[in-house]
Amino acid sequence: MTQAISTASQSAQATQPIDSAKPWHCIQVTRDGDVEWLSLSRPDNFNALNLALTQELYDYFGSLPDRQDVRVVVMRGLGRHFCAGYDLEDVDQLTVSLDQGLRLQRQLSAVVLRMRRCPQPIVGLLQGAACGGGFALALGCDVRFAAPNARMNVAMAKIGLTGCDMGISYFLPRAVGPAIAAELMYTGRFVNAERALRIGLVNDVVPEDKLAETAKELVQEMLAMSPVGLRLTKDGLAMAQETSNLATVMALEDRGQAMCFEAFMKEGVAAFREKRAPNYGASR
Structure with missing residues (x-):
């Protein structure tokens, strides 16, 4: 769970936030018919996961099973990156005690569980860094499209943790096979968009300014x-x-x-x- 820096830019889709009984601070949720566009909204921090963002993702995905009005979710990150991993400014919260660390770790993992348990397909749009916890979020999506500048890795392996985190050890070998999963999980090695497409991590690589359009085309077929x-x-x-x-x-x-x-x-x-x-x- 760490941050990674790459030089990338993203054109955000201009839509209006939907009305919500609970105001969001770290995510934006916009509506387009039967589709909701969920945007990680900490661009100045590369959309890194912190306690507040994790809580909002947990709440949002937990609300979806009861919502018949939403049929598909498109998930993306505002700014230059999809999600650079866990915010290292928040890391002290994980090391206070074993009990607190485990509780917070399980909430992170529960976000991905809720992504997989919600009945709506999730389309992930990746640009820039999709690292550590951001890589786990990407793997939790049903379909993934990447911009040419996307870079992914199991970043936890580089900061003293295991490479098994937030469902990565479940999803990654199913996506790319056990040998490539072992390579990535044992090293934290980066995968660029070209290789990600070749090994089956993403469905397609498209220009960054075409990510939203590509998602819309697929979503219309789903609908x-x-x-x-x-x-x-x-x-x-x-x-x-x-x-x-x-x-x-x-x-x-x-x-x-x-x-x-x-x-x-x-x-x-x-x-x-x-x-x-x-x-x-x-x-x-």
Whole structure:
């Protein structure tokens, strides 16, 4: 959990913050139809994680399972970097005592757990540093697009900690295989955008000023799925990665399909035959 510096710039999308009962200070949440754009908003600190930012991310992702109005989340960092890791100005909070350190560490990890447990797909847009805890946040996203200047690493390995943190030891070998994961986790070695694409860490590398546009295009395709179908697909994909039992996975798939038959399939088939966009709102 450390900061990394690179020379990068980002063009932020101009949208208006949504009204919220709880004001955010370290994140910005903007609305575009059924999509929310979540921006880490500590650009002067390279969006490094501190106690306040961690709490707001924990609260935001914890609210999503009960929100039917949000179907997809796009996550990004304002300024030059996605997230440079844990703010070293806050590191003393982790070393007060074993009890406090473990409590704060578990809250950091719980952010990623909540990202994976929320039913909305999360699209991550990476520029500049995505290091340490920022790398963990990126791995917690379902899809990742990177700018050419993106640099990622398991930064914890370089400051006396283990390379196993915030789910990295779970997600990284599943993304790139155990050998490359071992290389990165044992050394803290940086991965640039080109290699990240080659080894499967990111879905694509696009110019920084095209990140938002690329996300919008993908999100529109996601929104063409039925609301419940999209949520159950994320749930099913996650469960399939966590079990090696084919029968269990198929039982979950069967349940999800049956739940969508009556509610959405008739409209989906009609729209396909008529070569039009489906109106799943009318079929709920």
